[in-house]
Amino acid sequence: MEQRVVMITGANSGIGKDAALKFAMEGFTVVMGCRDLEYSRQVQEEIIAKSHHDRVTLMEVDLSSFESIRCFCEKFKGAFDRLDILIHNAAYFKHGAEHKLSPDNIEITFATNVFGPFLMTSLLLDVLRKSNDARILHAGSNIIKEFFDPKKEIEFDKLQGEIEDKKSYSVYKMYCQSKMALLMLTFKMAEEFKDDGIKVNALQINGAKMSKRTLKNIKHGWREIAYVQNLFFPEPSYMASKYFAICTSDDFKETTGKLFNDKLEVMQPAPAEYPGFVKNMKQVLGRDVYSSYAENKQVMEKVWNLSEELTESYRILKDKEPVG
Numbered sequence: 001m002e003q004r005v006v007m008i009t010g011a012n013s014g015i016g017k018d019a020a021l022k023f024a025m026e027g028f029t030v031v032m033g034c035r036d037l038e039y040s041r042q043v044q045e046e047i048i049a050k051s052h053h054d055r056v057t058l059m060e061v062d063l064s065s066f067e068s069i070r071c072f073c074e075k076f077k078g079a080f081d082r083l084d085i086l087i088h089n090a091a092y093f094k095h096g097a098e099h100k101l102s103p104d105n106i107e108i109t110f111a112t113n114v115f116g117p118f119l120m121t122s123l124l125l126d127v128l129r130k131s132n133d134a135r136i137l138h139a140g141s142n143i144i145k146e147f148f149d150p151k152k153e154i155e156f157d158k159l160q161g162e163i164e165d166k167k168s169y170s171v172y173k174m175y176c177q178s179k180m181a182l183l184m185l186t187f188k189m190a191e192e193f194k195d196d197g198i199k200v201n202a203l204q205i206n207g208a209k210m211s212k213r214t215l216k217n218i219k220h221g222w223r224e225i226a227y228v229q230n231l232f233f234p235e236p237s238y239m240a241s242k243y244f245a246i247c248t249s250d251d252f253k254e255t256t257g258k259l260f261n262d263k264l265e266v267m268q269p270a271p272a273e274y275p276g277f278v279k280n281m282k283q284v285l286g287r288d289v290y291s292s293y294a295e296n297k298q299v300m301e302k303v304w305n306l307s308e309e310l311t312e313s314y315r316i317l318k319d320k321e322p323v324g
């Protein structure tokens, strides 16, 4: 039987690494999309050794750079003529870091977590269409619970170029908004790609132990919080097994445009939003509902249109042309 091909971004650590190992153990052809080749090569070797499976390929990609993504997709299509599973796992969450722009002049969190994955999906659409059961998975976060506060919104005026008020800039805020934007793209992509048979879903991650490498990158203050959280969070392999289930189980073969919780239940939009998130602990602590902001069609269109515009993917998505 021909091996199914899975591509996982940020597969050198945490959940992405454990997912790469899981897929390799199960006999999939695994492509690790990583930016730090030197470090990631050791991880690739570790996965090959543990899984006794040598079809684990490492390919360079920096999700914050459109040029790097274009280059990666070209190389990917030179090596593989089909893609069955695409997992957008990589994310920027350097809490406490200063305002930074991507090489394309986009706020770094949104460049890495939203527009980069959007461009990659667009450029890989032609190879995804060749699969008889193509599935895309976005790594979501329970941080979007902040959107239960009706005042919360995506600040579109902070996404490009320098911002005036750098002091009020917060990676935490941008990360929260980026995960909401990614969820909106999940819903919209599911609609757009329905006719192609490509399923698009998201998993809401409540927490997973962070690696030493990741903790090192988080600023003092935030790092201590993460250390404490690590005491309570499950191992990354737990979430990796959820990635695997959503992307391979026959139970979800026809499921698209959904947000899953870690029990693999489909979450629902909240029937009503509450002012401030202390007021309704059921919503904030629960794992059943997400803020109805995620289904705001106007904002969703805005996220989609901006993604198309910034990544210049309009032609690719509309014309269904294979792109080199």
Ligand SMILES: NC(=O)c1ccc[n+]([C@@H]2O[C@H](COP(=O)([O-])OP(=O)(O)OC[C@H]3O[C@@H](n4cnc5c(N)ncnc54)[C@H](OP(=O)(O)O)[C@@H]3O)[C@@H](O)[C@H]2O)c1
Binding pocket: 009, 010, 011, 012, 013, 014, 015, 016, 033, 034, 035, 036, 061, 062, 063, 064, 065, 088, 089, 090, 091, 092, 093, 112, 139, 140, 141, 142, 205, 206, 207, 208, 209, 210, 211, 214, 233, 236
């Ligand atoms: N852990 C949690 O508690 C938690 C909670 C909610 C959501 N999540 C989500 O789960 C996913 C995995 O997180 P994790 O906890 O496993 O964190 P992690 O171990 O730090 O993994 C993040 C991965 O993303 C990669 N990455 C970051 N920026 C990149 C870029 N520009 N180009 C390419 N790769 C890039 C990192 O690569 P480098 O090694 O090169 O930095 C790393 O491999 C993320 O989407 C995160 O938002 C995690």
